[in-house]
Amino acid sequence: MAEPLGLRERKKQRTRQVISDTALRLFLSRSFDDVSIVEIAEAAEVSKRTLFAYFPTKEDLVLDRFADHEDEAARVVRARPAGTGPLTALHAHELDALSRRDPVTGLTSDPEAVDFARLLSSTPSLAERLMRYEGRGIAALAEALEEAGADELTARIAAVQIVSVLRTLARRNSAQVQNGRPADEVYPEAVAATDRAFLLLGTGLAGALPS
Known part of the structure; x- marks a missing residue:
């Protein structure tokens, strides 16, 4: 304690x-x-x-609000129950965050959170700093995946893909809300997109892309 x-x-x-x-x-x-x-x-x-x-x-005055989320994916991997794979744990965590309308998922109709997301996307210096934040999140997740048994290259590639997918989903959700759609209306689509994204992460893109 x-x-x-x-x-x-x-x-x-x-x-x-x-x-x-x-x-x-x-x-x-x-x-x-x-x-x-x-x-x-x-x-x-x-x-x-x-x-x-x-x-x-x-920029730190704004991005400080992401501090608690910087290594969130890594913490989820480390805290996962025995016998649960990293992707399964991260998928479940993302679905739970969507159900709670956690602002980090982009799925929230809270006016301040929506304005905050708009501030990030419309300010180049903040967008650039957010990329650094994502880079630190990738490094933390890669380390956690190595601890879980992945080799260094696999861990790094997987971490890049996972963090990029999570940010893509969040930006997609946020764009829908910023365009005036209530978060509750977007929610089923957000869940379906999350399921699809983690399916692709788990099975690879070879069969999903045109030949």
Whole structure:
């Protein structure tokens, strides 16, 4: 059981959250490029130095919200029940996330989450940084797959494919919602797409592509 955080750590967490929430509110109300670091610091009532102590770059103020998901696929593989294959565990995890309308799947009608996804897709510097985030997720998953018994090359290739598939599914779902369709309406299609994607991951593309 984890030790409870001390007062100092709790204060630091609250400060970090206030800065992150303030930045996102400003970005969503205007745009990423139109909001300065100075404005964010003033609105969050912290110094510019304090802000940079928590978030070294402006992009970190947005992508910090992905921090908990960066190695999520790797954690799922490591935590899978005995006798369950990595793909089976990841497939089940994705279906569960869809059923919960987890924003990371892109399947959510929560207005702030939809605006957040739009912010990511419309800001080149954020899209570029998101690719780095995905790269770290691939590395973490490849390591977990090696631990599970895959050789280095297989683990790397599989990790690239799995992370790319998950992001493609999320972007597909998000695009549908951003176009005005309710998440509940998109849900059956999202499940079918997920099932299809994991089938292709498991069986390969040779029989699915035209000859």
